[in-house]
Amino acid sequence: MKIKNYLFLVFFCITSISFTQDIKDDFKQEKTRKNAIGFSVGLPGYGIEYARSLNDKFNIRLGYTFFNLKDYEINDFKINDDTANLLINANNKAYELLFDYKPFTSSFRLTFGMAYFNNFFVSINSRASDELNIGDITISEEKYGYNQIEADWSSSIAPYIGIGFGRSIPKRNRLGISLDIGAYYLGSPNSSISSTGLLSPSEELNRDTIKEGFDDFKIIPNLKLKLAYSF
Structure with a gap:
């Protein structure tokens, strides 16, 4: 009888320990944070994203990046032997x-995926920084005219590949900082040039030059510093 009681006691203790360990494991699993909201700054703009852990090896991230540069002026910009005033607009x-x-x-981590660039363009207005003097003839900036150069990648789907340092979903603390480095392959943009004043005859000659110049801008770099909050 005593042996039965003793065996029952041992069985009860083992079962209790096992049950307690299961509760701890379940509690630990429940405490594991699998979601995060992140805010980033860098190239090609500001961003906000949602990250979700799929398993120990993979995360999925949904993000939105935006940037707007309006009427940014660069005066006395040197172009060969001449100087020009530039007015730049950009949107992403x-x-x-x-x-x-x-x-x-x-x-x-290694990162791969794609981005849809809904609205991505660059516009540069170039005009003489001063009146032009040819002998006794003075030509004003307005009469000399300007070049309007535009490049548009809008409605483009771009594959992305990169690396990251820091967790997209902070593990030990709720807040975490990470760095993403990579590139989007966008392909060549739709480019155009329009000229006014005395520059109008050169518009056709410069069109191919502008197109060839923008053909090299197929890859857009990505460099972002991100602050994430896990939950």
Whole structure:
């Protein structure tokens, strides 16, 4: 009888320990934060994103990046032997679908995915910085005219590949800082040039030059510093 009671007591203790450990494991699992909201700044603009942990190796991230530069002036910009005043406008609105792969237990990650650039363009207005004197003839800036150069990548889908340092979903603390480095492949933009005044005859000659120049801008760099909050 005593042996039965003793065996029952041992069985009860083992079961209790196992049950307690299961509760601890469940509680620990519940405490694991799998979501995060992040705010970033850098190239190609400001951003906000939502990140979700899929498993120990993969995260999925949905983001929105935006940037707007309006009437930014650069005076006396040197172009060959001449100087010009530049007026620059730029806009970027992009939606991102990204995946993080964590090959190690550290915070290093590989990132791949795509972005939809809904509205992405650059506009540069170039005009003489001063009146032009040719002998006894003086030509005003207005009469000399200006060049309007535009490049547009809007409605483009761009694959993305990059690396990251820091967790997209902070693990130990709710707040975390991370760095993303990578590139989007956008392809060549739709480019154009329009000229006024005395520069009008050169418009046709410069069109191919402008197109060839923008053909090199197929890759857009990504460099962002992000603050994330996990929950």
